[in-house]
Amino acid sequence: MSRILMSQLTHPQRVRLLYKTILRLHRGLPAELRALGDNYVRDEFRRHLTCNPMEAQLFMTEWARYASTITQQLGIRGKPKGDLGEEIDPKTVEMLKDDQVVQLYELMLAAKGVEDVQGK
Numbered sequence: 001m002s003r004i005l006m007s008q009l010t011h012p013q014r015v016r017l018l019y020k021t022i023l024r025l026h027r028g029l030p031a032e033l034r035a036l037g038d039n040y041v042r043d044e045f046r047r048h049l050t051c052n053p054m055e056a057q058l059f060m061t062e063w064a065r066y067a068s069t070i071t072q073q074l075g076i077r078g079k080p081k082g083d084l085g086e087e088i089d090p091k092t093v094e095m096l097k098d099d100q101v102v103q104l105y106e107l108m109l110a111a112k113g114v115e116d117v118q119g120k
Contacts, residue, residue: 011056018060019045022067028074033084036110 006014022041026034048059073084088104096104 014060015045018063018067022063022070025067025070025074028070029084033111040107 009017019041023038026037026041029037044059044063048056051059069086070084093101093104
């Protein structure tokens, strides 16, 4: 989407556009990962409905980065071109709040459960 058009959107419109884009991208994921990803995205966007402007900016930046990464990993046809995801920098983990670390750990366990089901 062009930068001019994006600048004309209100913040809630930008959030909604990013949210819908991510859910569309998830259509290219294997079924188990799609379900896990969709649920996680819905939960995260709900949790941040009332965050402060600084957190909102960081939230939008990180989710836009995620959307970009998924786009590159799925390719034009929406099929995975190798491994999905990326390693998290340990320095980034150190900056997380305690509840975020717990949430990340729970997400890792859920993802590992999906991998086990897929036979990896």
